[in-house]
Amino acid sequence: MNAPWNSGLPGNRDPFAAYICDDNALDVLRPVVIEMGWQPEKCNKGGLRNAIQSLSVSASPAILLVDLSESGDPLNDINALAEVCEPGTVVIAVGQVNDVRLYRDLLASGIHDYLLKPLSAQQIHDSLNQALTVFTSPKGGEADQVKRHISTAIVGTRGGVGASTLATSLAWLFSDEHKAPTALLDLDVHFGTGALALDLEPGRGLTDAIDNPSRIDGLFIERAMIRANDNLSILSAEAPINQPLMTDGAAFVQLEEEFRQAFEMTVIDLPRNMLINFPHLLAEVNLVLVTCELTLASARDTIRVLSWLKTNAAHAHPMVVANKVQNATAEISKADFEASIERKIDFVIPYDIKAASNAAKLGQVFVDANRSSKSTAVIKQIGERIMGADEDDLGALTEEKKSLLGGFDLKSLLSKKDKSEAEPAE
Numbered sequence: 219m220n221a222p223w224n225s226g227l228p229g230n231r232d233p234f235a236a237y238i239c240d241d242n243a244l245d246v247l248r249p250v251v252i253e254m255g256w257q258p259e260k261c262n263k264g265g266l267r268n269a270i271q272s273l274s275v276s277a278s279p280a281i282l283l284v285d286l287s288e289s290g291d292p293l294n295d296i297n298a299l300a301e302v303c304e305p306g307t308v309v310i311a312v313g314q315v316n317d318v319r320l321y322r323d324l325l326a327s328g329i330h331d332y333l334l335k336p337l338s339a340q341q342i343h344d345s346l347n348q349a350l351t352v353f354t355s356p357k358g359g360e361a362d363q364v365k366r367h368i369s370t371a372i373v374g375t376r377g378g379v380g381a382s383t384l385a386t387s388l389a390w391l392f393s394d395e396h397k398a399p400t401a402l403l404d405l406d407v408h409f410g411t412g413a414l415a416l417d418l419e420p421g422r423g424l425t426d427a428i429d430n431p432s433r434i435d436g437l438f439i440e441r442a443m444i445r446a447n448d449n450l451s452i453l454s455a456e457a458p459i460n461q462p463l464m465t466d467g468a469a470f471v472q473l474e475e476e477f478r479q480a481f482e483m484t485v486i487d488l489p490r491n492m493l494i495n496f497p498h499l500l501a502e503v504n505l506v507l508v509t510c511e512l513t514l515a516s517a518r519d520t521i522r523v524l525s526w527l528k529t530n531a532a533h534a535h536p537m538v539v540a541n542k543v544q545n546a547t548a549e550i551s552k553a554d555f556e557a558s559i560e561r562k563i564d565f566v567i568p569y570d571i572k573a574a575s576n577a578a579k580l581g582q583v584f585v586d587a588n589r590s591s592k593s594t595a596v597i598k599q600i601g602e603r604i605m606g607a608d609e610d611d612l613g614a615l616t617e618e619k620k621s622l623l624g625g626f627d628l629k630s631l632l633s634k635k636d637k638s639e640a641e642p643a644e
Contacts, residue, residue, distance in 0.1 A: 231304070234346075235260045236283035237269035238312065243285070243337050250342045255441045266295050273302040280306070281349045283342075286313040287335065292320065296327050308349045312337065347437055369474065369484040370505040370604055371534070373493055375519035380541040380567075381509040382406070383574070384597065385487040386415040387585040391601040392483040393450035394586070398605070400483040401443070403473060404454035405492050405499075407463055412487055413454045416446045417581035424455035431469035439476045451481075467496035474502050483605075490519075493526070500531040505604060509539050512548040517558045524559065538562075539600065542569040567596045 234256045238244050241263075248258045262268065265285040273282075284299065286292045292313065303309065310331045311324055321332050330352070331345045370388065374381030382404075389402040404412030404420075407428070413420035423442030427434055443451035453473065457463070477484045492499065500506065508523050510516040520538065527536050540552070540563045556562055570593045577587035585594045 231277045232257075232260060232279040234281045234283070235262065235279040237262050237264050237266065237272070237285060238283070239263075239265040239285045239287045243312065243335060246337045246339055247283070247342055250339050250346070253343070254346060254437070265289065266292075266299060270295070270299050270302055273299070278303045278307045280353065281308045281310070281346065283310045283312065283346075286311050286315075289313075293323055293327060296324065296329065300328060308352050310345055310349060347435075350437060367478050367482055367484070368505065368604060369478070369486065369503045370507060371486040371488045371500060371503045372507045372509060373488050373490065373523060375490070375508060375510040375516045375523055376513075379509050379511050379516065381507075382411045382415065382487050383584050384507065384509055384539065384541065384567075384600075385485050386412055386583045387594075387597050388601050388604070389450055389452075389483075389485040390416075390446075390583045390586055391598060392485070392605065393447055395598075396601070396605050397449055398482040399480070400450050400485065401477045401481045402446075402450065402452040402454075402485050402487070403470075403477070404452065404487045405470065406487065406489045407455045407457045408459050408461075410454045410456070410487065412452055413444065413456075415577075415583050416452060418444050418446060418452065420444070420452075420454040420456045422455070423453050425457055427453070427469045427473055428455075428463070428465045431465075431472055434469060434472040434476060436476060436480065439473075439480055467498060470496060470499055471501065474499070478502065490523075493523075497530050500527075500534050503531070503534045506531070506534045506536045507539050507600070508536055509541055511542055512540055512550055512552060512555050514549060517550065517555050520559050524561075537564040537600075537603075539565045539567065541567045543567060544569045565596055565600050567593050569593075 234251065234254070236247060236251070238247060238261065244261055244263065248261050251258050251261060260279070262272070265288045267288070269282070269284045282303065286295070289295045292311075292315075296309075296311070299309070308330045309328070310333065311329050312333045312335060313320075314335050316334055324332050330349055333341055333345060372381045372385040372388070385404075386402065389400050392398045393400040402412055404410040404424075406412075407424060410420070421442070421444050423444070426442060427438070439453075443453050445451050474484065474486075486499070486503065488499065506527055508520055508527075510520045524536055524538075527534060538559065538561065540555070543552075543566050545552075550558075552563060552566065570588070570591055573588040573591045573593060574584065577584045580587045584591075585597050588594050
């Protein structure tokens with residue numbers, strides 16, 4: 219069963235419980251609790267005294283909503299509640315008395331918030347979200363530290379060059395071998411394979427984000443992402459193919475911003491059409507891995523993508539990765555490919571169809587299913603290069619490039635290819 223990515227809340231106790239006096243307030247509370255992803259059964263009938271009695275014999279939740287309406291002396295009763303609550307429990311009080319002095323006294327006694335009846339769904343939702351920030355905000359001194367974050371986009375120059383395989387493998391390596399909190403964002407909304415490669419159901423998180431970008435916040439990320447392992451969470455979709463993508467791309471930018479706050483590494487599987495339609499997707503990206511094959515079409519499109527990046531995302535440092543390379547049967551040689559794009563290929567991943575088939579059969583990412591493969595060794599080198607980079611020195615990863623498009627000579631490459639084919643076999 220897929221588990222949503224969770225952050226901050228203690229894992230050894232219930233996230234939420236409520237003790238409410240009247241049915242009307244319970245009717246307002248339960249739908250909000252369901253929307254937050256918690257169990258509505260944790261909304262109990264009964265006020266503060268019932269909460270004290272229950273929590274004296276059971277573990278207290280991370281967030282406790284308690285009704286003071288039937289309490290004759292709220293301050294003394296709150297102190298009694300504190301004696302049965304575990305340290306760190308965030309308590310939200312509900313009451314009928316509209317008194318500023320009571321409100322201040324309750325806050326001084328350790329209550330997180332005080333809500334006045336009659337309750338509204340928005341009022342409860344806002345208060346619970348504020349309570350969650352207690353668990354997700356930096357602890358003692360962390361706020362002063364600059365949080366390291368590297369965002370890497372994987373772009374394939376042609377369909378089938380293996381960009382998605384590289385994206386899932388790198389995300390897995392960052393999270394599993396390097397133990398870095400990692401987000402994988404698969405932006406192929408209709409035909410993405412990120413979740414499939416991880417043997418997961420994609421869920422509706424990405425389509426919900428596209429439909430309601432205003433709802434994207436830390437809580438949405440927590441609920442919408444699917445966890446692949448302790449450090450890896452994925453956001454993807456499998457939208458109906460008769461449902462066009464209707465968005466201005468604002469949701470994607472907002473998602474990337476939330477990822478920067480919640481994760482150390484972000485890996486974006488970025489289809490070429492998304493690159494063209496939503497160029498602002500690369501606004502916060504540090505690295506772009508241009509994935510290609512040693513073919514004429516891929517050489518042409520590598521030049522075009524690199525040129526586009528130089529014009530539209532000069533801050534993002536490109537790395538060229540040649541995948542599925544078979545030296546004996548390559549359409550053009552590595553040397554000719556590099557001459558045409560006027561720069562070196564950073565990494566060459568050898569072709570290994572048996573390893574790819576093995577990963578598919580096992581329902582695992584390529585590098586996890588084929589740990590001793592030569593291809594895996596190269597992908598690990600890419601991962602280590604990225605992990606070892608600092609946001610300030612990413613420029614060291616790539617060389618300066620001259621004008622790209624003028625260096626591509628199809629006729630020259632074709633003539634070399636035809637000449638080699640015309641030579642008789644010895």
